[in-house]
Each structure stands twice: as C-alpha cells, then as structure tokens.
Amino acid sequence: MAKAITLKDVAREAGVHISTASRALNEETRSGLSAETADRVIATAERLGYQPHPLARGLRTNRTRSVGMVVPDLISPFIPPILAGAQHTLSEVGYSLLIGSDDESSPRTRPAVETFLERRVDGLIVANAHLEFTPPDAVQRREVPTVLVSRCVADGSFPAIVGDDQAALSLVVRHLVELGHTRIAHVAGPLDISTGLFRRDGFINALAEEGLAASDCRVFEAGSFHSEDGHAACSRLLDSGDGYTAIVAANDLLALGCIDAIQERGLSVPRDLSVTGYDDIALVDRLDPALTTISLPYEEMGVVAGRLLLDLLASDVETVETPHEPKRLAPTLFVRSSTGSVGST
Amino acid sequence: MAKAITLKDVAREAGVHISTASRALNEETRSGLSAETADRVIATAERLGYQPHPLARGLRTNRTRSVGMVVPDLISPFIPPILAGAQHTLSEVGYSLLIGSDDESSPRTRPAVETFLERRVDGLIVANAHLEFTPPDAVQRREVPTVLVSRCVADGSFPAIVGDDQAALSLVVRHLVELGHTRIAHVAGPLDISTGLFRRDGFINALAEEGLAASDCRVFEAGSFHSEDGHAACSRLLDSGDGYTAIVAANDLLALGCIDAIQERGLSVPRDLSVTGYDDIALVDRLDPALTTISLPYEEMGVVAGRLLLDLLASDVETVETPHEPKRLAPTLFVRSSTGSVGST
Numbered sequence: 001m002a003k004a005i006t007l008k009d010v011a012r013e014a015g016v017h018i019s020t021a022s023r024a025l026n027e028e029t030r031s032g033l034s035a036e037t038a039d040r041v042i043a044t045a046e047r048l049g050y051q052p053h054p055l056a057r058g059l060r061t062n063r064t065r066s067v068g069m070v071v072p073d074l075i076s077p078f079i080p081p082i083l084a085g086a087q088h089t090l091s092e093v094g095y096s097l098l099i100g101s102d103d104e105s106s107p108r109t110r111p112a113v114e115t116f117l118e119r120r121v122d123g124l125i126v127a128n129a130h131l132e133f134t135p136p137d138a139v140q141r142r143e144v145p146t147v148l149v150s151r152c153v154a155d156g157s158f159p160a161i162v163g164d165d166q167a168a169l170s171l172v173v174r175h176l177v178e179l180g181h182t183r184i185a186h187v188a189g190p191l192d193i194s195t196g197l198f199r200r201d202g203f204i205n206a207l208a209e210e211g212l213a214a215s216d217c218r219v220f221e222a223g224s225f226h227s228e229d230g231h232a233a234c235s236r237l238l239d240s241g242d243g244y245t246a247i248v249a250a251n252d253l254l255a256l257g258c259i260d261a262i263q264e265r266g267l268s269v270p271r272d273l274s275v276t277g278y279d280d281i282a283l284v285d286r287l288d289p290a291l292t293t294i295s296l297p298y299e300e301m302g303v304v305a306g307r308l309l310l311d312l313l314a315s316d317v318e319t320v321e322t323p324h325e326p327k328r329l330a331p332t333l334f335v336r337s338s339t340g341s342v343g344s345t
Numbered sequence: 346m347a348k349a350i351t352l353k354d355v356a357r358e359a360g361v362h363i364s365t366a367s368r369a370l371n372e373e374t375r376s377g378l379s380a381e382t383a384d385r386v387i388a389t390a391e392r393l394g395y396q397p398h399p400l401a402r403g404l405r406t407n408r409t410r411s412v413g414m415v416v417p418d419l420i421s422p423f424i425p426p427i428l429a430g431a432q433h434t435l436s437e438v439g440y441s442l443l444i445g446s447d448d449e450s451s452p453r454t455r456p457a458v459e460t461f462l463e464r465r466v467d468g469l470i471v472a473n474a475h476l477e478f479t480p481p482d483a484v485q486r487r488e489v490p491t492v493l494v495s496r497c498v499a500d501g502s503f504p505a506i507v508g509d510d511q512a513a514l515s516l517v518v519r520h521l522v523e524l525g526h527t528r529i530a531h532v533a534g535p536l537d538i539s540t541g542l543f544r545r546d547g548f549i550n551a552l553a554e555e556g557l558a559a560s561d562c563r564v565f566e567a568g569s570f571h572s573e574d575g576h577a578a579c580s581r582l583l584d585s586g587d588g589y590t591a592i593v594a595a596n597d598l599l600a601l602g603c604i605d606a607i608q609e610r611g612l613s614v615p616r617d618l619s620v621t622g623y624d625d626i627a628l629v630d631r632l633d634p635a636l637t638t639i640s641l642p643y644e645e646m647g648v649v650a651g652r653l654l655l656d657l658l659a660s661d662v663e664t665v666e667t668p669h670e671p672k673r674l675a676p677t678l679f680v681r682s683s684t685g686s687v688g689s690t
Binding site: 073074077098112119281286 | 365418424426429433443444446459464626629632633
C-alpha cells in the first residue's frame with residue numbers, strides 16, 4: 001500500500017494538532033483559527049501535496065460523521081490495535097468512532113448493530129461477524145455502508161479485511177516440515193467463525209502442498225479461542241496416542257493451553273512436541289519456550305477497514321459487485337524456540 | 346461495593362438481549378416488541394427488584410446519550426479493560442461511548458476533548474489526564490460532566506477513579522523487606538502523570554513505614570512507561586554501583602526493561618536482584634522469572650467511572666465540593682519468582 005500524505009503529516013509538519021489542521025483546511029471551520037495558523041497549514045498541505053479524502057471536503061449535512069464499530073470483546077489481544085487503526089483513520093477526516101461489544105455471543109451481534117443504527121451512524125465496522133452473520137434489514141439493503149474486519153461472512157455479502165490465513169498456515173506447515181515433522185495435528189478454533197474455519201482449511205491445504213498424508217494429521221476442534229479450550233483439545237490429542245510431533249494451534253492462547261497440557265504430562269516443548277501459535281500477542285516472544293507464531297498487521301487492518309469504509313461513504317453508491325472477495329493482509333512467521341527438529345535432543 | 350441487580354441480569358434471566366430488555370422497560374420503545382416479550386421482561390425486572398438508573402427513566406430530550414472517552418493509547422495494556430468496563434456500564438442505560446486518543450501526548454488531550462464537545466457529548470471520561478490537565482472552558486465551567494479514570498489531576502478539580510498507589514507500594518516494599526532487602530531502588534514513571542508521581546511518593550512513604558534509610562534507596566526516573574526507558578533507567582542504576590538488591594518498577598513494562606538490562610550484564614533475577622512490576626498485564630505470570638507485581642481492578646475502574654458519570658448526569662448539578670478526593674481502588678500483590686530473599690543462592 002503506497003504511503004499517502006495524511007492529515008497527520010500535514011499537522012506534524014505545520015506544528016499544529018491534527019484537529020487544528022483539519023479546521024484550517026475546511027472553509028466552514030477556518031474562521032475559528034488565527035489567519036496565520038490557517039495560512040501556515042494550507043501552505044504546508046499544498047507543499048506536501050496533501051489530498052484530503054473526498055469526505056473531508058463535500059460533507060453532506062445529513063450525516064452524523066460517526067461510525068459504529070462492533071467488537072467481540074475489548075480485551076481480546078488483537079482487537080485494540082484494529083480499533084486504534086480504525087480510530088486514527090476515521091478521526092483524521094473528522095469522523096468519530098462509537099464502540100459496542102457483543103461479548104463474543106453471536107446472537108448479540110445484531111442488537112449491537114441495531115443500537116448503532118438507532119444512533120444514525122453513517123457506517124459500520126464489524127469485527128465480530130460469524131460466518132452466518134445476518135444483519136438488520138437496513139444493513140442488508142446497504143443503506144448503511146458496512147465493512148467487516150478480522151472476520152468475514154460465508155456468502156461474501158460484505159467487503160472484508162482479514163488476515164491471509166492460507167498463506168499463514170502454509171508458512172507454518174512448511175516450517176514444521178523443514179524441521180522434519182510429518183505427524184502434525186491442528187488445534188482449530190470454532191469453525192463457525194471465519195478465522196477458525198479458514199485456518200483449519202489452510203492447514204489441510206498446506207498438508208497437501210507439502211505432500212503430507214492427511215490421515216496422519218488430525219484436526220482437534222477447540223470450543224473457543226481461549227487457553228482452557230486449547231488445553232482440553234491438546235489433552236484429547238495426547239490421549240489419542242497417535243504420536244504427533246508437532247501442533248499447529250489456531251491462535252496464541254490455544255497454543256499456550258497446549259503447552260500447559262504437554263508440560264503437565266512431564267513432556268517438553270519443543271523436545272517432545274513442537275507448538276505454533278497465531279497472532280503474536282504481547283510477550284509471547286519472552287516466554288520460555290518463546291512461541292513460534294504468525295503475526296498479522298492488525299493495526300493496518302483497522303486502517304484499511306477505515307479507509308474502505310470512507311471510500312464507500314464518499315461514493316455513496318454500492319458500486320462493488322457482490323460477492324466480495326475479502327482483502328487478505330499478508331502474515332509474517334516468527335520462528336522462536338517452541339519449534340525444533342524432530343528428535344532434536 | 347454491593348452488587349446491584351443490573352439490566353444485564355434482567356436480560357439474562359428473561360432470556361433476551363440487553364437492548365431488548367432496555368426497550369421493554371421503556372414505555373416509549375416498548376411498542377416495537379411483542380407483548381409477550383415485553384411482559385416477560387417487566388415481570389422479571391419486578392421479581393429481581395431491578396432499579397433502573399435514573400437516567401434510564403426520565404431522559405431529557407436535549408441529550409445525545411453519548412459519552413466521549415479519551416485514552417492515552419488504545420494499545421496500552423491497561424486501557425482495554427477500563428474501556429470495556431465503562432462501555433458495558435454506559436450501554437446498559439442506552440449510552441454510547443465514543444473513543445478518542447491523544448497518543449500519549451499531553452498537548453493533544455485538549456483537542457481530543459474539544460472534538461467530543463463539538464459532537465455535543467453529554468459527558469466525558471478522561472483516562473489520560475496529566476497532572477496539569479487544563480480542559481476547554483466548557484469543561485472547566487462544568488457544563489459537561491467529566492470524570493477522570495486511571496490518572497487524576499494535581500488540584501483535585503475533577504472527580505477521579507484511580508488505583509490506590511500508596512497501598513500498592515506499601516505492599517511491595519513490605520514484601521521486599523520481609524525478604525531481607527534494605528537497599529531498594531525505584532524506577533519511576535514520568536512524574537508529570539499522577540501514576541508516576543503517586544507511585545514514587547508511595548515508594549518513599551513506604552520506606553519510612555518500614556524504617557529504611559531513604560539515602561540507601563534512590564529513585565531513578567524513566568522517560569516513559571515503556572520497557573526501553575526501564576532498560577535505560579536500570580542501566581544508570583546498575584552503573585551507580587550502589588549495591589541495590591531490589592528494584593521496584595512503576596509498571597510491568599519498566600520492570601521487563603529492568604530485567605533485560607540486568608540479564609544483559611550476566612546477572613540473574615532474583616538471585617542478584619529482585620524486580621517488581623505494577624499492572625499484572627497478560628502473560629507476566631508465565632514469564633521466567635514470573636513477575637511479582639501489583640494487580641489493579643481495571644475493568645472495575647471503568648465500571649465505577651461510568652457509574653459516577655451517570656450519577657453526575659442524573660443529578661444535573663455540581664453537588665460535589667471541589668477539590669475532589671480521588672476514589673482509590675484497592676490493589677492486590679501477586680508474589681511470583683522475580684523476587685527472592687537477599688543472597689538466596
């Protein structure tokens with residue numbers, strides 16, 4: 001993504017706060033500033049070649065300049081960076097972000113969205129869609145532009161910004177194959193959420209890419225993305241007696257639950273089993289063993305979702321044909337000490 | 346704090362979403378529901394003895410039912426739980442939460458607040474106040490009720506919900522004294538923020554409580570609350586040659602920076618130096634050494650701040666005399682393996 005000159009750049013260069021820069025560049029609000037400040041900002045914007053987002057110019061007056069964002073849970077480690085990216089992007093053009101949470105309960109997503117509609121938000125960002133997400137009618141009729149982030153829906157009925165799970169699982173499985181592993185199990189997240197399903201499918205596809213026998217590489221589904229359910233799934237995996245030497249977990253918390261279950265049986269990571277995560281949450285690089293995991297650009301995901309929504313708001317028509325293909329952001333594999341060669345000790 | 350029956354309890358008991366319960370209990374919105382659902386919710390509310398917050402009843406029509414919350418940075422580990430607590434509390438009575446960030450830059454707090462005022466929020470929650478925070482005039486004149494959370498201001502001009510830093514530092518220093526430490530250094534956070542200042546003062550008071558000589562126990566101020574600045578402060582501390590055996594850091598990230606600096610010199614925690622943190626952020630209990638630290642009830646802090654703001658909005662007058670004494674929530678000390686007896690090996 002090319003780095004465009006943003007209002008933030010103009011503000012920094014002109015030595016003013018972003019909201020001052022915003023006012024200076026808007027004819028309606030400029031009068032509240034000193035002429036000297038306004039002139040400096042305008043000159044800086046011209047010099048840097050700043051192109052305001054269309055919304056920052058001709059704003060229709062029946063808009064509330066607010067966007068509602070529904071998240072599964074504010075405390076999930078990957079949500080705050082998405083929120084931060086979206087908030088910065090929207091505030092740059094004078095949009096405010098309202099937040100709502102459905103506490104990771106699928107039947108509650110819709111009421112959370114309805115609350116935003118009652119507040120007449122101009123658009124919606126939904127970070128907690130289940131695959132079968134059915135939004136309120138106004139959203140279905142595209143009266144309120146909506147962008148999904150982090151998770152997408154099965155029928156592609158909404159544009160979505162997600163991580164590239166297939167690329168991620170290919171990186172992980174290739175890494176394990178290079179270490180000599182052939183019996184690899186997957187601890188999957190809930191399969192009614194795209195991140196659970198796509199990572200499971202990505203795992204199965206990656207096995208084929210690497211020429212591994214699917215019959216040697218079972219999937220154990222966890223009840224949630226939390227560590228206790230990783231522990232439970234890993235216990236079933238170890239009880240199976242199938243002799244796995246590596247576990248690919250669908251997120252970091254599941255991986256930590258797996259490591260707990262392994263260590264409780266007196267086994268060692270990575271000597272007896274290698275374990276990988278997904279998300280690269282804070283401090284997993286400092287654990288012992290440090291977690292080999294996938295990093296997604298979550299803050300960028302929020303930025304891209306915010307920009308896409310602003311584009312939809314500016315175009316004011318549903319120009320894009322459905323089904324939408326999700327925009328997938330590239331993952332990075334961080335190799336750390338939770339993975340090692342088969343029989344490394 | 347006694348556990349009151351909340352709208353959430355009513356909704357759960359009646360088997361409906363919280364927004365449905367809210368509508369059922371409001372005469373103006375009840376007609377949108379089936380009579381059966383509305384009756385069930387009303388009966389449940391009566392049976393449980395639910396008392397709606399005054400705001401949920403007589404709402405003045407010139408209100409926007411929105412609250413703006415300014416945070417230093419959405420990615421700081423303690424912010425999401427505060428946000429979650431406030432959001433749940435406000436949404437229970439039909440209030441929406443708008444979020445803004447000043448990127449931990451004190452001159453930007455005021456513009457962030459101004460943006461909310463332009464949007465005519467009914468109230469403000471400020472989680473990033475510097476000690477000398479000077480809000481816009483409308484806030485100074487109390488036209489917009491404002492509650493501070495996590496940090497407070499020097500002159501007590503606003504009600505605030507914070508952690509009890511004095512109690513926390515007393516717990517930490519007593520723990521270290523019980524382990525035999527007498528030469529204890531403090532790696533302080535920025536002293537223009539209440540959490541930096543109060544923890545430093547708490548440390549100094551705790552030394553006196555324990556009868557330690559202040560001359561043996563220096564304070565090293567870090568430039569921020571981030572680990573790199575903890576590393577830098579700890580390097581100065583180690584260079585001092587003063588023979589400290591324990592370090593009390595003003596937050597967990599500073600503590601992790603200290604541990605890095607100690608280990609880089611070939612020294613060991615806790616054998617050569619014990620280190621304590623503050624915040625109990627995710628995964629510090631799984632590190633090696635696991636961090637001895639203070640836990641604050643951050644989610645509760647958000648809940649209490651939200652309730653206090655709703656009280657101010659309901660009373661609609663500035664009944665409380667200034668200066669306000671901050672409400673301080675009690676800390677918990679978690680003793681883990683980063684602290685040990687002097688000369689334990």
